[in-house]
Amino acid sequence: MGDSQYSFSLTTFSPSGKLVQIEHALTAVGSGQTSLGIKAANGVVIATEKKLPSILVDETSVQKIQTLTPNIGVVYSGMGPDFRVLVRKSRKQAQQYYRLYKETIPVTQLVRETAAVMQEFTQSGGVRPFGVSLLIAGYDDNGPQLYQVDPSGSYFSWKASAMGKNVSNAKTFLEKRYTEDMELDDAIHTAILTLKEGYEGQISSNNIEIGVIRSDREFKVLSPAEIKDFLEEVE
Amino acid sequence: MAGAMDLPAKGGFSFDLCRRNAMLAEKGLKMPGFRKTGTTIVGLVFQDGVVLGADTRATEGPIVADKNCEKIHYMAPNIYCCGAGTAADTEAVTDMVSSQLQLHRYATGRESRVVTALTLLKSHLFSYQGHVSAALVLGGVDVTGPHLHTVYPHGSTDTLPFATMGSGSLAAMSVFESKYKEGLTREEGIQLVSDAICAGIFNDLGSGSNVDVCVITKGKTEYLRNHQLPNPRTYASSKGYSFTKGQTEVLSTKITQLKPKVEIAEGDAMEE
Numbered sequence: 001m002g003d004s005q006y007s008f009s010l011t012t013f014s015p016s017g018k019l020v021q022i023e024h025a026l027t028a029v030g031s032g033q034t035s036l037g038i039k040a041a042n043g044v045v046i047a048t049e050k051k052l053p054s055i056l057v058d059e060t061s062v063q064k065i066q067t068l069t070p071n072i073g074v075v076y077s078g079m080g081p082d083f084r085v086l087v088r089k090s091r092k093q094a095q096q097y098y099r100l101y102k103e104t105i106p107v108t109q110l111v112r113e114t115a116a117v118m119q120e121f122t123q124s125g126g127v128r129p130f131g132v133s134l135l136i137a138g139y140d141d142n143g144p145q146l147y148q149v150d151p152s153g154s155y156f157s158w159k160a161s162a163m164g165k166n167v168s169n170a171k172t173f174l175e176k177r178y179t180e181d182m183e184l185d186d187a188i189h190t191a192i193l194t195l196k197e198g199y200e201g202q203i204s205s206n207n208i209e210i211g212v213i214r215s216d217r218e219f220k221v222l223s224p225a226e227i228k229d230f231l232e233e234v235e
Numbered sequence: 236m237a238g239a240m241d242l243p244a245k246g247g248f249s250f251d252l253c254r255r256n257a258m259l260a261e262k263g264l265k266m267p268g269f270r271k272t273g274t275t276i277v278g279l280v281f282q283d284g285v286v287l288g289a290d291t292r293a294t295e296g297p298i299v300a301d302k303n304c305e306k307i308h309y310m311a312p313n314i315y316c317c318g319a320g321t322a323a324d325t326e327a328v329t330d331m332v333s334s335q336l337q338l339h340r341y342a343t344g345r346e347s348r349v350v351t352a353l354t355l356l357k358s359h360l361f362s363y364q365g366h367v368s369a370a371l372v373l374g375g376v377d378v379t380g381p382h383l384h385t386v387y388p389h390g391s392t393d394t395l396p397f398a399t400m401g402s403g404s405l406a407a408m409s410v411f412e413s414k415y416k417e418g419l420t421r422e423e424g425i426q427l428v429s430d431a432i433c434a435g436i437f438n439d440l441g442s443g444s445n446v447d448v449c450v451i452t453k454g455k456t457e458y459l460r461n462h463q464l465p466n467p468r469t470y471a472s473s474k475g476y477s478f479t480k481g482q483t484e485v486l487s488t489k490i491t492q493l494k495p496k497v498e499i500a501e502g503d504a505m506e507e
Contacts, residue, residue, distance in 0.1 A: 067341060091341050095334045 006126035025151035028131035032077035036162035037135040039146040043184035043214040044137035046075045047191040065211040073219035077164035078132035107138035111147045119153025166198030273441020275403030276317035278372040281424035284452035285374035288428035292443035311347040314375030319401035321368040349375040349382035361390030403435025403442040
């Protein structure tokens, strides 16, 4: 890739067997805005804080939760630009899968392919690992699913998970509140409450983002008006 | 390990084997044929949008390869495309552009425009210099209104209020030229399209079987598969046949009275 001076991998092992670049990437994720996801019995919800650097920023131009396919959505913690690159690649891979097999890509396949891309960047010349962790939410023939993908390329399936700044508090909160047979609307309330726990300031429908997928298998990012309704129910 | 990113494929047709093929053809080798759709495809713009129509016969030379194939291809929720020419080419090129339009929709967050589909198709066909044998009628309704275009295999396009393509295009065009007017209603549009396709079906050998129609309006698309079936297949009925009296010619008649021949014998009743 281009300059031969950098055809070696910048991600190399330390004597203790760690890949320090990946550790640093995880630190970048850990200092990003909190995001979380909850898998309910009949759907999945993902949510994130949307703290903008200044009140002058037009918040409608920022969309942190993105759709990868009609039935799979994704949110991140970490570096926004890296996220955009991954979203673009994942969307393309989903389309290529469809062109090849004439089947909409199953959630696990898309997660696997995205994770493979992230791993490539830990073992290639002249590139650095992605500074994001993703939460991929989808609904296919295997039901509702929630996956986390890390900068190293490892992925985990979660019933509920959180990433970013407030990860430990959020996870503890989720552990207490999660039940196996939770309904999606309860899950949305729980997600809002979890975000509220670690939020510095007042949360409103303009500074959080929520994405849901129900048994109709259509991933939707909720509008500020819909978020407002859920917020009022939680109060 | 150089390069994590895939290099983009150098596009365009690879002419490497053309010389060999020409040499083989000269030596007398018969090239394998491919399935051409023969076809009547049409489209027209009506009051609220566009109506597309197609027949359903796919031919392989003189043989009907598929009696009920689908020639109206999905491009986007608001854009459909009829294809004439080589079936594999029309399928592949419409699938590819449909995929590209989906990615574009995700990137922009907007509904696809017909001109976008048009430009993607014509660029691809031009770069293959006519070797991709796809002649298309592309129609749809987007934020700028209803649009209808024809795309030729070499990459040229037309924008028209009514259009026909395929081997049955002359038969269909004669119907359009005499009956088309601006501001048709939905029913009139569907009727006119069906009439044009039927003209192709009955007057062109390369077209036949049924009529497929697709109506696209702002916010709604209706795909009327097999809207008309003017060529029903008749099979042997398991219920048997009924013949009307007089269908079979009677050669001779002989009547034998049975009553005098019957013997009445007293006997025990049958056991239950």
